[in-house]
Amino acid sequence: xxxxxxxxxxxxxxxxxxxxxxxxxxxxxxxxxxxxxxxxxxxxxxxxxxxxxxxxxxxxxxxxxxxxxxxxxxxxxxxxxxxxxxxxxxxxxxxxxxxxxxxxxxxxxxxxxxxxxxxxxxxxxxxxxxxxxxxxxxxxxxxxxxxxxxxxxxxxxxxxxxxxxxxxxxxxxxxxxxxxxxxxxx
Amino acid sequence: xxxxxxxxxxxxxxxxxxxxxxxxxxxxxxxxxxxxxxxxxxxxxxxxxxxxxxxxxxxxxxxxxxxxxxxxxxxxxxxxxxxxxxxxxxxxxxxxxxxxxxxxxxxxxxxxxxxxxxxxxxxxxxxxxxxxxxxxx
Numbered sequence: 314x315x316x317x318x319x320x321x322x323x324x325x326x327x328x329x330x331x332x333x334x335x336x337x338x339x340x341x342x343x344x345x346x347x348x349x350x351x352x353x354x355x356x357x358x359x360x361x362x363x364x365x366x367x368x369x370x371x372x373x374x375x376x377x378x379x380x381x382x383x384x385x386x387x388x389x390x391x392x393x394x395x396x397x398x399x400x401x402x403x404x405x406x407x408x409x410x411x412x413x414x415x416x417x418x419x420x421x422x423x424x425x426x427x428x429x430x431x432x433x434x435x436x437x438x439x440x441x442x443x444x445x446x447x448x449x450x451x452x453x454x455x456x457x458x459x460x461x462x463x464x465x466x467x468x469x470x471x472x473x474x475x476x477x478x479x480x481x482x483x484x485x486x487x488x489x490x491x492x493x494x495x496x497x498x499x
Numbered sequence: 500x501x502x503x504x505x506x507x508x509x510x511x512x513x514x515x516x517x518x519x520x521x522x523x524x525x526x527x528x529x530x531x532x533x534x535x536x537x538x539x540x541x542x543x544x545x546x547x548x549x550x551x552x553x554x555x556x557x558x559x560x561x562x563x564x565x566x567x568x569x570x571x572x573x574x575x576x577x578x579x580x581x582x583x584x585x586x587x588x589x590x591x592x593x594x595x596x597x598x599x600x601x602x603x604x605x606x607x608x609x610x611x612x613x614x615x616x617x618x619x620x621x622x623x624x625x626x627x628x629x630x631x632x633x634x635x636x
Contacts, residue, residue: 322540326515328544342505346600350624366630377510389510390517391517394518405530424524430612445597448594452586452588468549471553473501486589
């Protein structure tokens, strides 16, 4: 039964994601997570500020329930299905990250330098993850979807706009990591 | 009943995001560095199977569990919004290491500070809504 605590191999993970998309299609919905951020804006009253948020958010309640499930799933997986959450990335990557000051590389699920609860008193850490989150939210809505809506749903439906978006995702990620990381973390 | 099905699908999704390590900042960094096949294998398998699933649903006109036709909305045809929006998303994905699904999974996994990312992502969406008419699409 030890295997149950192991991380899932890529082919199991990829198949599970495709299965999630299939199930959502079979219940008459579609797989796209970032639209929940728009729904949450509307619930918070953003419809008074911009036409973009004027829609019946209750029609999106199903997707908020999926989000609630994703939270519960994260709890179940980390509590009952994981003994050691350390992510065993490529040893070369570990060494490189340690050079950038990420001592937790290879020994944690998220870098403690950015995400440890104690880092919440470190303005640089909070500022960086907040900036990252802001860009994710802004960019996802600008592009009309995120990893689930474009990279999985859109590409599965052979939509070339989704391919443009995915190329953008990778270009942005690579600019951040190759060009900006050495400036931010050093 | 329908709500329960959405919840169960969400739970499966959350478990998958955590156990696949796709919710790990380190895996995202490693992916952008091309240091491992893991993330490419995940996305490749999901899209490969996804293409077959979508084609089969269209070809055999498969209906939903509730008897409704399954419709696929084509994406609007344009370049700037996908290129610029995608680029900005990618910058954030590389920095925060979490996209809009996994960030919720990480809440359940007990990472309190991910709430900063979620609040900022909601704020980013809000600011997009304010600026939308001024941006090229």
